[in-house]
Amino acid sequence: MANSPSGDSMTERLVRVLETFTTERTVQTAAEIGRRAHLPSSTAHRIVGELVDAGLLERDEDHRIRLGLRLWELALRGSTALRLRQAALPFMASVQSEIREHTQLAVLEQDEALFLERLSHPEAGANITRIAGRLPLHASSSGMVLLAHAEPALRERVLARPLARVAPETETDADALRRVLARIRREGYIVAPGTVEAVSTGVAAPIRDAGEVVAALSVVLPRDTDPAASVSALRRAAAGIEAALRADRPF
Template identity: 50%
Template sequence: MKTQHGESVLSRAARILEAFSQDTPALTVSEIARRTGLHVATASRLVAELVAQGFLSRDDDRRVRIGVRLWELATRASPTLSLRDAAMPFMEGVHDVVGHHVQLGVLHGDEVLFLERLSAPGAVINYSRIAGRLPLHASSSGLVFLAHGPAELRQRVLAGPRTAYTPDTPATPERLRAVLAEVRKQGYAYCPGYVHEEALGLAAPIRDADGTVAAALAVIVPNTPHAHTLVPVVRTAARGISRALAARDARDRRA
């Protein structure tokens, strides 16, 4: 169904859902209208319909947030379910060793999208979170995807712009090319202080049955020399997840 302005109702509803973020999980109707560019009356009507369907919910103070039904449907149909199911036992094992953050990321556009994360009280600072994103050039998971991804992806990222979060972030084309060459050579990304001076990211590729890099397993730990001892832990777990994915794929093909 098209509105009189040519935009479908579904498109407007999608704009409303996209107005929410992890930093702003609850919004008033007026805030939704401002963020979407919709008239307040239009936003109010669509919000009411989305609430009635369970896709949005209202707090006691009338602020609006994403509804449980939307999460339920997204989780039920997610193409990443098999990846998360295969990865979780290995992530738990790695977490027992590192005691800080262990996360699973996939490539989405020109960013890393994090599907899962295990943390602990008092763990080192970490800017990533479940359903959050980070740029490819600065994160250990992102560098894995850049190093093993298509040339067009590297060209786009190298063309910039790239944010330098710290003095150690590989933000120049020359530095980034050197880092990517090292990732391909050693088989993992080792990123001391790339996003925060106190944190170090370490990531290894997870491959599907065809050998394509499908995801990245990463740990975020304190930026100390001890982090080097975790390289075999992360690489072994990533290979284990890759084998589990291949086994699942083989079973699916036989079914």
């Protein structure tokens, strides 16, 4: 696509417009989108208008903009994430019914843990994750499972960066994290108290498809809960999801 005077392509500008929407910021004006996407006002209004015409964005009666249903529809067509979510949901429901706490499914996406699904019990404890939300790989139980099984180059790239302390007990020492990741690969799960919130413990296990770890299944427990039942439930569920993925694998 043609470049703008600033050197960025139309594709780059479209992506910047869409990335101004977050799980917390779901509605914006065109002017706000332009400022956050670092676009001239006229360019922002033109791109927003074209995306609205295409159904990728929607404009409400107050002229505020939100993501359009067509964007959701296109994203799901042939999506590997949809296949994974569909295979996982029945087993997530079983875990959630047994443990009665938040049950989550996450994948590795651009060096972060992206949460595809979350099931919650009305009496479940604290949890900051949301569907389509992200957490750092080094700070969440799901993220550490994904990081433990990532390509070595990706793992070292993440560990070479300054690691943010999300909670007081978040491990930010790269060598200590390497030992944690090795233990995950050896034991097949992680129990991570206080790494995201001081009052919670994350427990996570890997999900494999064709031998590769493609996702992490986790629960978020109150800090004083014995994690043993959750570890067993997650490992059973992961095995069930893997069997469902094998049965659904195209030949």
